[in-house]
Amino acid sequence: MKGISVQRLVADDIILRQEIAGKGLSSLGDLVISFTYDELRDFIIAYSLVGTSEGTAGSLSETLTGLKGSPVFEGAYKYVYLQARKTKHREALQACEQAEDFVEHFALNVHLLPPGIQNNEDVSRLKVILMDVSEVARFRRAAVFLLNRQYLDELLNIRILIEHLNSLDSQAHRRAVETLFSRPHDFPSRSWEKRLNGFVENVCDLGLDDILGDYSPEWLVFLLHASSLAGWYERQRVSILFNTGKREAKLQGALEIAGNRKAT
Incomplete structure (x- = not known):
């Protein structure tokens, strides 16, 4: 692993933790390293593949396919x-x-892309994924990833x-929200509604001050x-x-953005 620093392994989430060893003089300056074997193994394999690639995408592609x-x-x-x-x-990426x-x-790994290397192709790929709710796990993974990216200075946010939800007609909108709150093997089949109602109630239970402190207008x-598909009680709580x-800038901003919604 020549050329791979401990700091890089920490930054890439290979090493879970590094800390100073015990207080004894014999261990002064030593570091205790914790890591997950599988992650370190896979990283070393990948590092070797990229480092020893012969300069063509084809050879590396064949190697990956063989795995x-x-x-x-x-x-x-x-x-x-x-x-x-x-x-x-370039060759490894290809x-x-x-x-x-x-x-x-x-879709599995987009959350690992640092803001500095995100690009417009990533945006386009996520938009395509959001359009296909038939790939349930992939759609949900992408939607949840974006929901948790409230910082608009990041390209993937x-x-x-x-914008996707705003663009949907009523039928597609319902299917998207239902898919987000459904889980595999739900029984009864409308369990997503109970899960959705619980989500809305949990948010409202926070109170106005905490909601304004924790969430962006987009969230x-x-x-x-x-909440547009929640029960009557939950919709009333959001309305209240x-x-x-109503005088808060974040709520006003949210209503303005929501006003661009296609579905009614």
Whole structure:
């Protein structure tokens, strides 16, 4: 692993923790390192693949394909892709993007892309994923990722999700919200409604001050989208919340953004 620093392993989430060893003189200056074996193994494999690639995407693509079905495939692919993005390794990036299941890998790993290397192609890929609710797990993963990205200075942020929800007609909007709050093997089949109602109640229970402190206008638009399919009681609570805080800039901003919604 020559050339790989401890700091890099920490930054890439390979090493979970580094801390100063015990207080005894014999261990002065030593570090105690904690790591997950599988992650470190997959990272080393990926580091080796990218570092020893022969300069063509085809050879690396063949190597990755050969790993399919093995326990190391997903992890090695993930770190090859992340290294390719961070180092701008054109051949490695091309090899990853040529994989037939690239979109699935992208959806699994997009949350690991630092803001500094996010680009417009990532935005386009997420928009395509959001359009296909038939790929339930992929859609939900992308939506939840964006929902938790409230900082608009990052290219991949919650606004992508809100613009998508705003663009949907009533039928597609209902299906998107239902998919977000559904879980595999739900029984009864309308369990998503109970889950949705609980989400709305939990937010409203926070109180106006905490809501204004914790959430952006775009996140509050998501609350409006979700609550539009909640029960009568939950919809009333959201209505009271927005009426109580009608002079607050964040709530006013949320209502303005929500006003661009296609579905009625």
